[in-house]
Amino acid sequence: MNKLRIMSVFGTRPEAIKMCPLVKELASRPEIESLCCVTAQHREMLDSVMEVFDLKADCDLDIMTPRQTLSTITSKCLLGMDDAIEQLKPDMILVHGDTSTTFAGALSAFYHKVPVGHVEAGLRTYDKYSPFPEEMNRKLVTAIADLYFCPTKNNRENLLKECVTEIMALANPAKDAESVDMDGAVKYLNANGYRIKKSQLYKLTSAGEVPFHKFGSRLHFRIAELTRWASERLINGNAIGVLEPVTVKPSNTTRR
Numbered sequence: 001m002n003k004l005r006i007m008s009v010f011g012t013r014p015e016a017i018k019m020c021p022l023v024k025e026l027a028s029r030p031e032i033e034s035l036c037c038v039t040a041q042h043r044e045m046l047d048s049v050m051e052v053f054d055l056k057a058d059c060d061l062d063i064m065t066p067r068q069t070l071s072t073i074t075s076k077c078l079l080g081m082d083d084a085i086e087q088l089k090p091d092m093i094l095v096h097g098d099t100s101t102t103f104a105g106a107l108s109a110f111y112h113k114v115p116v117g118h119v120e121a122g123l124r125t126y127d128k129y130s131p132f133p134e135e136m137n138r139k140l141v142t143a144i145a146d147l148y149f150c151p152t153k154n155n156r157e158n159l160l161k162e163c164v165t166e167i168m169a170l171a172n173p174a175k176d177a178e179s180v181d182m183d184g185a186v187k188y189l190n191a192n193g194y195r196i197k198k199s200q201l202y203k204l205t206s207a208g209e210v211p212f213h214k215f216g217s218r219l220h221f222r223i224a225e226l227t228r229w230a231s232e233r234l235i236n237g238n239a240i241g242v243l244e245p246v247t248v249k250p251s252n253t254t255r256r
Contacts, residue, residue: 003033007090009081011039011063011101016046019096019119020053037084039063039077039101059084070100070133077104085112095141096120098134106144116141121148121167122155 006026010019016038026034038057040046043064050057061080063073077100085093085108093109095102096119109116118141128136142148142159148167150156156167 003031004092005033005035005088005090006092006094007035007037007058007084007088008094008096009037009039009084009101009105010096010099011041011046011061011077012099013042013045013049015096015099015101016049016053019094020049020055022094022119023055024053035059035088035090037061037081037088037105039073039080039105041073041077041099041101058088073100074104077101078108081105081108082112085109085114090114092117092147094119095145098123098131098137098141100133100137103133103137103140106141110144115146116144117147117149117168118142118145119149120151121145122150122152122157122159124155124158 008019008023008026010016023034023036026032036055036057037059038046038050039061040063043062061077061084063076063080065072081104092115093105094117095105095109098120102118106116106118121138121142123138125131125135128139142162142164146166148159148164150159150167159167
């Protein structure tokens with residue numbers, strides 16, 4: 001049986017914090033080939049998170065330049081994604097949130113007729129200039145995507161109001177980051193000049209504060225399972241429909 005090739009695309013530190021656990025969960029599935037493409041919209045900040053999670057990209061677009069603008073980020077992402085998609089040939093592309101990388105990744109997938117899964121979908125302020133450009137990125141990706149993974153019930157309601165039906169789960173990937181290997185994080189931070197003990201490491205910060213307490217991880221299991229399930233049906237041309245959050249539950253043993 002041919003493996004499903006699922007490519008996760010991200011380029012900033014907040015995206016990496018939330019997507020790295022999902023990339024690794026997908027890689028643990030024998031029926032899935034998990035691929036990772038980074039744009040490096042934030043070069044050094046992205047690299048620090050990738051090292052904490054011990055994750056290497058299959059494709060690195062390395063787009064960051066001094067004094068970059070939204071136009072240069074988006075255009076470079078689009079051009080780089082052409083090569084990445086041709087090289088890696090994904091069956092589905094996962095993007096996260098509302099960055100310029102997210103929008104360009106989804107748009108490129110659309111150009112190549114590759115199904116798109118949107119992780120952390122449904123956030124809305126209904127003011128296209130606040131936050132800028134994130135609010136418009138969210139809405140444009142919603143128009144492109146085939147699958148939607150909402151963090152909260154309110155996000156799900158936002159999409160239902162917009163007549164989006166392919167809502168797969170209520171799942172917040174920030175929770176998965178809480179299960180990061182704390183020993184590995186401490187080792188990395190100490191090697192880079194930070195004096196810190198495991199007992200002191202409670203948070204790493206991104207655009208907002210993301211807790212890294214080791215509570216155990218389950219949500220990335222759900223997203224990975226639903227991605228596999230839904231991508232098979234999208235590729236086969238079948239309808240999806242709305243799934244309630246309780247439709248797919250993780251096993252008793254947490255997958256890592």
